[in-house]
Amino acid sequence: xxxxxxxxxxxxxxxxxxxxxxxxxxxxxxxxxxxxxxxxxxxxxxxxxxxxxxxxxxxxxxxxxxxxxxxxxxxxxxxxxxxxxxxxxxxxxxxxxxxxxxxxxxxxxxxxxxxxxxxxxxxxxxxxxxxxxxxxxxxxxxxxxxxxxx
Numbered sequence: 001x002x003x004x005x006x007x008x009x010x011x012x013x014x015x016x017x018x019x020x021x022x023x024x025x026x027x028x029x030x031x032x033x034x035x036x037x038x039x040x041x042x043x044x045x046x047x048x049x050x051x052x053x054x055x056x057x058x059x060x061x062x063x064x065x066x067x068x069x070x071x072x073x074x075x076x077x078x079x080x081x082x083x084x085x086x087x088x089x090x091x092x093x094x095x096x097x098x099x100x101x102x103x104x105x106x107x108x109x110x111x112x113x114x115x116x117x118x119x120x121x122x123x124x125x126x127x128x129x130x131x132x133x134x135x136x137x138x139x140x141x142x143x144x145x146x147x148x149x150x
Contacts, residue, residue, distance in 0.1 A: 013104040014053050027075055031067040034075045034109075041118065042111045044079035048072045049106035056094040057105055072107045085111035089119055 016023035017033060026046060027034040037045045048071050050064055060068070076088055089110040093100040112118065 011053055011104050012102055013047075013049050013106065017051060027071060027078070029067050029071045031064050032071045034071055037108070042083075042085070042113065042116070044083045044085065044109070044111045046075050046079065046109045047106045048075060048109065049104055054105045055103045056100070057092055058094065060105060068107060072109060075109045079109055079111050083111055086114040087112040091119075 010020075012021065015021040016035065024036040025033055026036060031052075032048055032050055034046050034048045037047050039045070048068055050060070050068065054060060054064070072090060076090065079085065079088065089112060090107060091110070092105065092107050094105065110119070
């Protein structure tokens, strides 16, 4: 049972995986588990998380990243087959500023219905002043950081 890095309470996902709290597991892989989200806004909203406690995406190694994404795609296909949503979002939030509520990395498979207005990314539309040339320093800075990661 891993402690919640943001407080003293145990990690809710670790508690579910240990069988101390209820949870509806719908699929499993070697390194990950898919379970239904208690904040089930739309049928099929599923969370895919590592079996071991990892707080954020920055701590995920390549093997786990591949396993998480394979299970995420498998669940997405199952959601499409079971519920025939109009669309689907897949997302992951790391850090409180991003809206991460549980300090255990997890992917969301989120079925969508046309016009539901959930997860509107650009409420007023994308920034109007962005130009291709304005992205040059951003691209250069990111390329340099990525080259240090290799």
